[in-house]
Amino acid sequence: MSSLPSQLSARVETVAGIDPELRAATKPQFGHFQSNVALRLAKSEGVPPRQVATRIVAELDVDDLCEPPEIAGPGFINFRLKSSVLADFVTTQLADPAHGIVASATPQVVVLDYSSPNVAKQMHVGHLRSTIIGDCLDRVLSAAGHQVIPQNHVGDWGTQFGMLVEQIIETETDVAALTLASAEEVYQQANAHFKSDEDFATRARQRVVALQSGDVATRAIWRQLIDISLVGFNEAYGRLNVRLSDRDLAGESMYNDDLPNVVTDLEESGAAVMDDGALCVFVEGFNSPMIVRKRDGGFGYSATDLAAIRHRVRDLHADRLIYVVGSPQTFHFEQVFAVARKSGFLPDDVSAEHVAFGQILGADGKKFSTREGTAVTLSSLLDAAEEQASPPIAIAAIKYADLSTGLNKDYVFDIDRMVQTSGNTGPYLQDAHARMAQVLRRAEAEGLTTQTLVSVLDEPAEQTLALVLSGYGEVIAEVAMTLQPHKLCSYLYDLSGALATFYEQCPVLKAEGPVRDSRLALCLATKQVLASGLTLLGIEALERM
RNA sequence: GCCCCCAUAGCUCAGGGGAUAGAGCAAAGGUUUCCUAAACCUUGUGUCGCAGGUUCGAAUCCUGCUGGGGGCGCCA
Numbered sequence: 337m338s339s340l341p342s343q344l345s346a347r348v349e350t351v352a353g354i355d356p357e358l359r360a361a362t363k364p365q366f367g368h369f370q371s372n373v374a375l376r377l378a379k380s381e382g383v384p385p386r387q388v389a390t391r392i393v394a395e396l397d398v399d400d401l402c403e404p405p406e407i408a409g410p411g412f413i414n415f416r417l418k419s420s421v422l423a424d425f426v427t428t429q430l431a432d433p434a435h436g437i438v439a440s441a442t443p444q445v446v447v448l449d450y451s452s453p454n455v456a457k458q459m460h461v462g463h464l465r466s467t468i469i470g471d472c473l474d475r476v477l478s479a480a481g482h483q484v485i486p487q488n489h490v491g492d493w494g495t496q497f498g499m500l501v502e503q504i505i506e507t508e509t510d511v512a513a514l515t516l517a518s519a520e521e522v523y524q525q526a527n528a529h530f531k532s533d534e535d536f537a538t539r540a541r542q543r544v545v546a547l548q549s550g551d552v553a554t555r556a557i558w559r560q561l562i563d564i565s566l567v568g569f570n571e572a573y574g575r576l577n578v579r580l581s582d583r584d585l586a587g588e589s590m591y592n593d594d595l596p597n598v599v600t601d602l603e604e605s606g607a608a609v610m611d612d613g614a615l616c617v618f619v620e621g622f623n624s625p626m627i628v629r630k631r632d633g634g635f636g637y638s639a640t641d642l643a644a645i646r647h648r649v650r651d652l653h654a655d656r657l658i659y660v661v662g663s664p665q666t667f668h669f670e671q672v673f674a675v676a677r678k679s680g681f682l683p684d685d686v687s688a689e690h691v692a693f694g695q696i697l698g699a700d701g702k703k704f705s706t707r708e709g710t711a712v713t714l715s716s717l718l719d720a721a722e723e724q725a726s727p728p729i730a731i732a733a734i735k736y737a738d739l740s741t742g743l744n745k746d747y748v749f750d751i752d753r754m755v756q757t758s759g760n761t762g763p764y765l766q767d768a769h770a771r772m773a774q775v776l777r778r779a780e781a782e783g784l785t786t787q788t789l790v791s792v793l794d795e796p797a798e799q800t801l802a803l804v805l806s807g808y809g810e811v812i813a814e815v816a817m818t819l820q821p822h823k824l825c826s827y828l829y830d831l832s833g834a835l836a837t838f839y840e841q842c843p844v845l846k847a848e849g850p851v852r853d854s855r856l857a858l859c860l861a862t863k864q865v866l867a868s869g870l871t872l873l874g875i876e877a878l879e880r881m
Numbered sequence: 882g883c884c885c886c887c888a889u890a891g892c893u894c895a896g897g898g899g900a901u902a903g904a905g906c907a908a909a910g911g912u913u914u915c916c917u918a919a920a921c922c923u924u925g926u927g928u929c930g931c932a933g934g935u936u937c938g939a940a941u942c943c944u945g946c947u948g949g950g951g952g953c954g955c956c957a
Contacts, residue, residue: 362900372899379937409900410938454957494957588957614955623883623953630955637957666885667952694886695951703951729919741894744886746950753893757919759905760894767919775916826895829904836921845916859916881919 338438339810340425341369344401344415351395352377358415360807364796366408367416368803374411385411419793422802423854426790429805430861435868436809439481440816444655446477447485447648451573451580452661454491455565455587456500456519459572459714461696461749462662468735468874469693469743470660471578472821475872480816485652488580489644490569492562492587495634498544499526501557502536511560516568519561544634548592562587572714577731577874591643595635598643598681599628607679619674626671641672645688646681656687658819663692663744691819694746712749724755728876729763735874736762740825760829762875768832769870770881772863775844779856782845787857791850797838801858804834808865812872821873828869835862 341358348356348371356371374389381388389407396405403416429436450470453459459467470486477484503526504511514522530537546554566582573580599615602608608617608628616625627636648654659669669690676682695703721730737754741747757763780786793799804827811827814820844855867877 357899359899362903366900370900375899375937385937412900491957496956612954616954625954627954632955634955636955640957663886664951668957670885692886697950725919745894746887747893750893753906756906761905761919763919764905767917771917771920778916822895826904833904839916840921843916881917 340401340417340421340806341810344369344398344417347396347398347401348373348392348413351392356413361414364800366412367403367406367414369415369417371413371415372411374407374413378411389413417803419799419802422799422806423790423793425806426802426858426861427788429808430788430790430857430864434479435861435864436806437479437812437868438809440813443481443483445485445653446482446656446658447487447652447654448474448477448658448660449487449489449644450474450660451569451578452489452491453565453569455497456516456523456561457491457565458516458520458568461712461714461717464714464717464734465693465696465738466660466662467573467576467578467580468738469691469821471576471580471874472735472739472824472872473658473660473691473819474579475874476812476815476821476824479868479872480812482656482816485648485654486580486584487586487644487648488584490562490565490585490587492558492565493589493592493640494637495541495544496523496527497547497558497561498542499530499537499540500561501547501554502526502540502543503529504557505553506536506539511557511564514561514564516565519564548634572718575715575718575727575731576735577728577876586644588637588640591640591647594643594647595639598639598646601646601681602628602642602679605679607675617675617679619671619678622671622674626675638668638672638675641668642676642679642681645672645676649682649686654686656689657682658689658691660691660693663694666690666692689819691743693743696749697746698749717751720751721755725757725763728878729757729766729881730755732762732766732870732875733757734762736765736825739821739873740829742822743820760825762870762873763881765828765832765866765870766875766878767881768835769863769866769877770879771839772835772859772866773879775859776856776863778845784845784852784856787853787860790854790857790861792854794851795838795842797834797841798855798858801831801834801838801862804831805858805861805865808869824869824873828866828873831862831865831869835866 345356345358352373354373356373358369358371361367361370374385374392377388378385386407389411393405393407393413401421402418406414408414448470451463451467453463474484474486500523503522509522530540543554547558602617608615611625613631614627615629616627618625626638628639629635648657673682673688682688697703721734724730725733733755740760793802811824815824842855844852844859847855870877
């Protein structure tokens with residue numbers, strides 16, 4: 337079912353000739369939707385805006401959808417939907433298993449790269465954002481009808497494993513007995529050892545070569561480090577109610593054997609050249625080259641990312657590549673995408689987007705650092721939150737605090753703010769849902785049958801609630817396109833606000849006859865949309881608080 | 882040196898050409914014989930960083946500044 341504003345918009349466009357840029361009305365007295373189309377046409381037509389508006393309104397045929405449009409201010413056209421139209425729409429929405437979400441007419445294969453923690457390091461607050469945002473996008477894109485292939489690009493390869501394995505061997509550490517937390521301690525020791533002891537550093541570098549060449553003993557320790565790390569990661573995913581699992585793993589090491597092939601492709605196409613001993617790709621517009629292979633023969637992470645793109649396009653048949661990675665990597669991804677285009681790994685009909693998010697900063701406004709031990713681990717954050725509320729509510733608080741803000745800004749990590757339960761928060765939305773559940777439980781206890789028909793919308797609060805409900809499908813489509821979860825948060829908060837007013841002004845169970853039935857149906861529709869939206873945010877919709 | 886992001890109420894943030902710039906928090910007051918008070922209602926708050934420009938119209942677009950953060954060939 338196409339949305340009400342899009343139906344209306346199409347009607348206006350046939351008369352006006354241009355997109356009316358229909359917007360939600362900024363004030364209740366301006367109706368439900370407003371258009372500035374007359375203002376924009378006035379100049380080219382050489383006629384005063386209000387006169388243009390008058391002509392458009394006269395020619396417009398929207399009687400079946402709206403009350404007679406009104407011309408206001410300098411020449412705005414204001415539209416108010418008929419309450420019967422809204423009622424019918426919400427009735428249809430109530431019966432729709434998708435609650436008004438419209439599956440995309442052009443479903444895509446979306447490869448979604450997110451979370452990507454590093455092996456032998458605990459997840460810290462910095463990984464929270466990628467994991468939560470990625471999980472939300474996974475859910476939203478799937479709901480919008482796309483086939484999402486999550487890729488957890490875990491950091492399981494690279495030079496740090498040389499010193500890590502070397503440290504384990506030299507200290508005769510029992511790897512099997514390590515947990516993710518204790519493995520991280522070994523990592524920190526190895527890092528310090530690497531800096532302070534030149535001989536150790538040399539042995540660590542040799543160990544990298546051993547790892548890459550497939551030395552059995554080295555690989556065995558490396559593999560064990562991965563396994564204990566995965567236990568820790570999965571525990572965190574479980575607590576966060578994130579859908580990632582082992583089948584989504586696509587770590588850096590997966591591309592290792594493919595790197596020489598990528599290099600061959602790059603060399604044969606002439607994209608890559610040797611410069612100062614390193615294999616580089618120079619791309620116009622970038623003041624530094626992308627290093628594919630380092631002077632010492634090792635591959636940089638750009639090579640891995642190129643191999644990943646090639647794999648995702650060629651083998652996974654992606655139409656859209658999405659990377660949920662922090663904004664410090666912006667330059668890197670611009671360059672990788674440019675190189676991938678240039679070298680043919682990334683065809684023009686496959687889009688590639690970096691969903692860049694701001695960093696989480698410490699209370700001092702500075703970046704957290706794992707090395708200096710100032711990072712708050714993800715598990716300690718969850719522990720702290722769960723001291724203040726039960727797990728589903730604590731998780732809701734944390735996720736919503738993160739998702740409800742625009743992606744591009746850094747934010748200061750403030751646990752007290754994150755676990756707030758009043759105002760524009762996750763728990764508030766859960767509460768709104770639980771209150772609807774309560775009303776419906778009471779209705780059932782009183783022997784009232786489930787209502788499926790929204791028939792009466794006489795009260796302004798009823799109309800407003802129905803209007804907001806009817807906009808759900810559009811919001812989901814917008815988030816699927818723009819990849820901005822905070823718009824879904826804003827929507828659900830608006831919906832809860834409309835619900836609060838309705839709940840205050842319109843008795844449900846104390847009403848009678850068709851009014852009560854209609855309000856019960858409205859409650860059920862609201863509950864369903866809240867539940868759907870919360871689920872897409874990765875937040876549990878609770879029946880009781 | 883070059884590039885990117887950010888600057889809106891006391892605080893945290895929405896709004897990204899269109900009507901009188903909005904929320905939450907904090908502050909003050911009120912609401913419970915009434916469908917859950919993790920709720921609801923009321924009250925006050927602005928040099929939209931600064932200066933030009935484009936436009937009928939700029940918080941929004943352009944240019945230049947200022948301030949903060951990030952990035953820029955061998956860490957990933």
